[in-house]
Amino acid sequence: MAELWIERLERPGLHITDLRVPGGHILCLHGPSGSGKTLLLRAIADLDPNNGQVWLGDRVRERLPAAQWRRQVIYVPPVSHWWAETVRPHAARWAEDMLAALGFERDVLDWSVRRLSTGERQRLAVLRALAREPEALLLDEPTANLDPANTEHMEKLLRDFARERQAPLLWVSHDPAQRAQVGDTEHRLVEGRLQ
Amino acid sequence: MNGGVIPLGGFELGLAASLLALAGALSWRLQMGVERRLLVAAVRAAVQLSLLGLVLQQLFHTLSPWLIAAVAGLMLAVAGYEVWSRQGRHLKGWWGYGTGMLSMLLSSVSIALITVQVILQPTPWFHPQYLIPLLGMLLGNTMTGIAVAMDTLGRETWNRQGEIEARLMLGEHAIEAIGDIRRSALRAGLIPILNSMAAAGVVSLPGMMTGQILAGGNPLQAARYQILILFLIAAGTALGTASAVLIASHRLFDKRERLRLDRLN
Numbered sequence: 001m002a003e004l005w006i007e008r009l010e011r012p013g014l015h016i017t018d019l020r021v022p023g024g025h026i027l028c029l030h031g032p033s034g035s036g037k038t039l040l041l042r043a044i045a046d047l048d049p050n051n052g053q054v055w056l057g058d059r060v061r062e063r064l065p066a067a068q069w070r071r072q073v074i075y076v077p078p079v080s081h082w083w084a085e086t087v088r089p090h091a092a093r094w095a096e097d098m099l100a101a102l103g104f105e106r107d108v109l110d111w112s113v114r115r116l117s118t119g120e121r122q123r124l125a126v127l128r129a130l131a132r133e134p135e136a137l138l139l140d141e142p143t144a145n146l147d148p149a150n151t152e153h154m155e156k157l158l159r160d161f162a163r164e165r166q167a168p169l170l171w172v173s174h175d176p177a178q179r180a181q182v183g184d185t186e187h188r189l190v191e192g193r194l195q
Numbered sequence: 196m197n198g199g200v201i202p203l204g205g206f207e208l209g210l211a212a213s214l215l216a217l218a219g220a221l222s223w224r225l226q227m228g229v230e231r232r233l234l235v236a237a238v239r240a241a242v243q244l245s246l247l248g249l250v251l252q253q254l255f256h257t258l259s260p261w262l263i264a265a266v267a268g269l270m271l272a273v274a275g276y277e278v279w280s281r282q283g284r285h286l287k288g289w290w291g292y293g294t295g296m297l298s299m300l301l302s303s304v305s306i307a308l309i310t311v312q313v314i315l316q317p318t319p320w321f322h323p324q325y326l327i328p329l330l331g332m333l334l335g336n337t338m339t340g341i342a343v344a345m346d347t348l349g350r351e352t353w354n355r356q357g358e359i360e361a362r363l364m365l366g367e368h369a370i371e372a373i374g375d376i377r378r379s380a381l382r383a384g385l386i387p388i389l390n391s392m393a394a395a396g397v398v399s400l401p402g403m404m405t406g407q408i409l410a411g412g413n414p415l416q417a418a419r420y421q422i423l424i425l426f427l428i429a430a431g432t433a434l435g436t437a438s439a440v441l442i443a444s445h446r447l448f449d450k451r452e453r454l455r456l457d458r459l460n
Contacts, residue, residue, distance in 0.1 A: 045364060046451050066452040071366025081357035083375070132365060 002057030004073070004136050004168040006044060009052035014039045014192040016052070021136075021168035023057075026159065028183030029172045036192040037172045038077075041138040044170070045075035056136055056168075074134040078141045080125030082113040087124060091131035098127055101157050103150065118145045123154065130161060137161075139171045143178065155182050200410050212237070254323040263323050267304070267330055274299055274334040281342040284349035284459045286446055294442045298341050302435030303333035306427050314423070332403065332424055333431045336388060340432035341439045344384025348443055349459055351376045359454050369448040377444050384436035388429050395425060 002023045009016040014036045021027045029037050043050040046066055054061040054073075061069050084090060088109040099108065102123045116124065122145045129137065142158065143151040159182055162169045173179050179186050188195045215237055219230040254262055278295030285291035307330040311317060317325050352359065355376060362372035395401050396418075403424055407417035449455050 047360065047363065047453055049449070049451075049453065066450075067363075067366050067368045070364060074366070075364045077361075077364070079357075081361040083358040083362060129365065 002059075002135055002166070002168065003055070004044075004170070005055040007053045007055070009040070009043055009050060009054065011039065011043050011048060011050040014043060014050075016040060016192075016194060019187070019194060021170055023166040023168050024162055025184040026162055026169040026171055026182050028179040028186040029170060029189055030174060030176075030179065030186065031189035035189045037189055038140055039192070040189065041075050041140055041170065041172065044138055045070055045073055047075065071132055072134055073136045073138065074129045074132060075138040076126055076129050076140060076142060078122075078144050080121050082121070085112060087111050087113060087116075090124075091128045094127065094131050098130055098157060102127065102153050119147065119150060122146060123150065126154065126158070130157075133165075134167065135165070136168045137170070139169060141172050141174065143173075143175075151178075158182070251323060251327060254327070258319065258322070260319075260321050263321055263326065266323075266327065270327075270330060270334055271296065271299060271304065274303075274338045278338055278342045278345065282346040282349055284353050285345065286349075286443060287458055287460050290443075290446050290458070294439055294446070295338075295341055295345065297442065298435045298439035299334060299337055301438050302431040303330060303337045306431045306434070307333055310423075310427060329424075329427070333428060336428040337431045337435040339387055340384040340436045343387070344380045344436040345439050345443055347383040348376060348380040348440055348447075351379065352444075352447055352454075353456060353459060356454065356456060363452065363454065369452040369454075372454075373444050373447065377440055380440050380444075381436055384440070385433060388425075388432045392425050392429060395421070401425070 004021040006016055006019040008018075019027075029040070031037055039048070042048050043052075044054055046054075046061060046069060056069075056073060059072075061073075064072075082090060086109070088094070094109060096106065099106065104123070104127075108120075108124070113121075122142065126139075126142055137158070139158070143154050146154060155178065158169065158171075161167060171182065173183075215233070219233050222228070222230040222233060250266060254266065275292055275296035278299070279285055279292045282291070286294060307326060310329055311320050311322075311325050315325050352373065359372045359376070363369070391399065391401070401421050401424075404417045404421040407420060408414055446458060447455060
């Protein structure tokens, strides 16, 4: 099973010396806004310039083409952007069971993106990431816009995903109850440093 | 009919200027507020064109290849600046200026050179009577195409950052992530020349053809020259726009295929 290992990751406003998420584990991150949670997740996915080493199992990030790395370690931001007219073209193969698990009928794929609610967008954004069969996920408040029932479905889906695929999950959450519920470990980030 | 040119002097140009003054007076009376800019633009045009006339006269006289190269270089530099200044968001540093310049060098200059060497073949091949007007036409038109394309690329990339990054996050390559924007930038750059080719002779009488006819040239020959020029401009614009969009969109990402909006201003 592949461990996500972040070593001496540096960028302006962020200094992470050592952070490990074993495969199948969910590590919850929290901290005041502006503490660098999003910066950290974006840096791991190599979306912004940063220094340091990130490993997924025995693969080191810098040795993989950037696009390949990001397909394996997918960052899911709190607000999703969509580039096509309908939902379907945003993934090559949608997992039907997962659509159902988050309360969608199959016809959601033909819906116009413009007409999706914030919560629907958030659920579908996680699904389009899962549809790519990533080996690790970086989740930035994945339930921020969901009602309690959908939050519960999302938590279960992601937990099952982590266990079944033995995938490491980094999960930013403001909700202590949620962290206790889904997290195997939790860390607090303050001013770009882990405490 | 073998008319020849009716010479223009200061008096004739003065008459035309009085028409312009009338337009300025109208602007002042209706408080449109463009009279000042009208004046500046008119004076600029008059001074620039008179200087060009003087320079060309000198060039035709001496036929010095170095002088011709210097004039061509100056035209290219000014066109490069125009492209740069017409972009709302351009690449920072030398990239902003250099991308447009290089694209025009690749398109306009190379096509002008090919035309005098292969198609027109005057003696000497760099005779300014052909090279300079050709280069001027090509630069003037490719400049517009390149400026529009680069402006579209910069603006759309800036506005659609979220979309581009969403695609990168899901493991797409930079080229796929910016593909739509690249295509729309190319299209925007090519539309003016496509339109003017479609309207040529039906809606608009192209400037060069008009000029040749006014100068007493054979209308059929004038039409052929115009066709030649339109084809060259279209080829040059396509080439120039494509290279500008390619270079600029490449520069918008780094080695790790990250979108680098910090390279735009």
